[in-house]
Amino acid sequence: MPEPLFRLDHFSVAFDGQPVVDGLSLEVHRGETLAIVGESGSGKSVSALGAIDLLPASARVSGERWLEGTDLNRQSKAQWSGLRGSRVGFVFQEPMTSLNPLHRIGKQLFEALRLHQGLRGQAAHRRAKELLEQVKLPRADELLSAWPHQLSGGQRQRVMIAMAIANNPALLIADEPTTALDVTVQQEILALLKALRDEYGMGMLFITHDLNLVRRFAERVCVMKAGRVEETGRVEEVFRHPQSAYTQALIDAEPTGQPAPVSATKPLLRARGLSVRFERPAAGLFKRKRPAFEAVKTVDLDIAPGETLGVVGESGSGKTTLASAIMRLVPSRGEITLGETPLGTLGGRALRAERHRLQMVFQDPYGALSPRMSVFDIVSEGLRFHYPKLSSEEVARRVTHTLKEVGLPESCAARYPHEFSGGQRQRIAVARAIILEPELLVLDEPTSALDRTVQKQLIALLRELQAKRQLSYLFISHDLAVVRAMAHRVLVLKDGEVVEQGPTNEVLANPQHAYTRALLDAAQLAAVEP
Numbered sequence: 001m002p003e004p005l006f007r008l009d010h011f012s013v014a015f016d017g018q019p020v021v022d023g024l025s026l027e028v029h030r031g032e033t034l035a036i037v038g039e040s041g042s043g044k045s046v047s048a049l050g051a052i053d054l055l056p057a058s059a060r061v062s063g064e065r066w067l068e069g070t071d072l073n074r075q076s077k078a079q080w081s082g083l084r085g086s087r088v089g090f091v092f093q094e095p096m097t098s099l100n101p102l103h104r105i106g107k108q109l110f111e112a113l114r115l116h117q118g119l120r121g122q123a124a125h126r127r128a129k130e131l132l133e134q135v136k137l138p139r140a141d142e143l144l145s146a147w148p149h150q151l152s153g154g155q156r157q158r159v160m161i162a163m164a165i166a167n168n169p170a171l172l173i174a175d176e177p178t179t180a181l182d183v184t185v186q187q188e189i190l191a192l193l194k195a196l197r198d199e200y201g202m203g204m205l206f207i208t209h210d211l212n213l214v215r216r217f218a219e220r221v222c223v224m225k226a227g228r229v230e231e232t233g234r235v236e237e238v239f240r241h242p243q244s245a246y247t248q249a250l251i252d253a254e255p256t257g258q259p260a261p262v263s264a265t266k267p268l269l270r271a272r273g274l275s276v277r278f279e280r281p282a283a284g285l286f287k288r289k290r291p292a293f294e295a296v297k298t299v300d301l302d303i304a305p306g307e308t309l310g311v312v313g314e315s316g317s318g319k320t321t322l323a324s325a326i327m328r329l330v331p332s333r334g335e336i337t338l339g340e341t342p343l344g345t346l347g348g349r350a351l352r353a354e355r356h357r358l359q360m361v362f363q364d365p366y367g368a369l370s371p372r373m374s375v376f377d378i379v380s381e382g383l384r385f386h387y388p389k390l391s392s393e394e395v396a397r398r399v400t401h402t403l404k405e406v407g408l409p410e411s412c413a414a415r416y417p418h419e420f421s422g423g424q425r426q427r428i429a430v431a432r433a434i435i436l437e438p439e440l441l442v443l444d445e446p447t448s449a450l451d452r453t454v455q456k457q458l459i460a461l462l463r464e465l466q467a468k469r470q471l472s473y474l475f476i477s478h479d480l481a482v483v484r485a486m487a488h489r490v491l492v493l494k495d496g497e498v499v500e501q502g503p504t505n506e507v508l509a510n511p512q513h514a515y516t517r518a519l520l521d522a523a524q525l526a527a528v529e530p
Helices: 044-051 077-083 105-117 121-134 140-144 153-165 183-200 211-217 235-240 245-252 319-326 348-357 375-386 392-405 410-414 422-434 452-469 480-486 504-509 514-527
Strands: 006-015 018-028 033-037 059-067 088-091 171-175 203-207 220-225 228-234 269-278 293-303 308-312 333-338 358-361 440-444 472-476 489-494 497-503
Touching (some): 006 044, 018 033, 018 044, 018 203, 033 211, 044 171, 088 153, 105 121, 105 140, 121 140, 121 153, 153 183, 183 203, 183 211, 183 514, 211 235, 228 235, 228 245, 293 319, 308 319, 319 440, 319 472, 348 358, 375 392, 375 410, 392 410, 392 422, 472 480, 480 504, 489 504, 489 514, 497 504, 497 514
Parallel strands (some): 033 203, 033 220, 088 171, 171 203, 358 440, 440 472
Antiparallel strands (some): 006 018, 006 059, 269 293, 489 497
């Protein structure tokens, strides 16, 4: 075998004397992809960040790190700054938090080119356009002047990839690069990464919790558990003949089962002719105002008490905007009725008085939970707002009871969000929502950032809470396996319009619309073994 491009030998990371990565050894060769898999908290991301010196100063790193024959342990801070972004590219899990919201896309690309290649002016502009075109983003000039929040999740991830490959790196580290993306965009991003790897001859370290992606994309796999290597080898050998019970458990952790049947016929939530339009400013000072963008177009839906309505569609199809309209977080047209209450006509104090009846659990619990508040303060905040006459003892009692209900011990109340895994943070977000005893819970991609084993646990928790509290769910997801396990009925959105809806099993087994069939085909392709 030739000398590896990148190598870790007995690599360890500890925080406050507590090891989180213990004795990791791995190799990445040119032109190959090594996948690191494991549950949340297994040390995957910490290993990647520690390998290129991106951990906080409190981390204690030991062991050998080599890149292209260079001992990385001997690099100065200035040398590390030159190395990252030039010889090593990094694609982070959540591009919205990795891209600077205060700078346009072009400025962020220009910065990478200026720092490592000295490109400025027209030369930097030309190279930035080439990079956007290389990652298959149309209208490059328009995108260079756009802000990160104006792009879809798939577009932002492509921009991150463009920044990572801007200086022709030898090693590309991709940390959960497709986690929050729908199945069709996942396929596009993976195909793009593979093509770029082959074009540049890069080695790739691919971190993911999705074993189906590993089957299709990687040559070798390293399975981690609690900071240690549980198993490693060729992908086809590890998946067909796993030597570890832990690896077998990961392979078997596919969402299964179906929700309990519902008997209610009268809807709890009713929406008719619901639409959302976003006004767009003129392209220039003396130019005509552009027509408004219709994100959601005349949607009708019903959700019965105790029922789950799944909403699926590609990135940009209007799923989250629809949820935001139902929550009255964005202006909308049409009727929204919760029970006998016309939410669409309420405002101010009257709307605030009804908000405890419908709550939302967001996609990224780390971004949705204040890092400056303890779990007790996070979970009790809404309770104290809506029921100010409750005594401190009663608030504490309800917080303790709710934490236990979502499977968290009472001791969690004094801790902060950064001290928890992704799955635990999502449980905290659920606790914050259900402590108000809502009738409807809007769940926006609640499982997308979680590994399969934690997904399975969260699905079981949501089913249990639904049966116990007769909760109704509006469940948004790009993962059709999760939708099948959670939803009684499914609604398919494309470009803001409902193209198909009906009982989940019927729609997924016998789709009537070509778009629904395309989503199913992409999902099945992702699950096919090599």
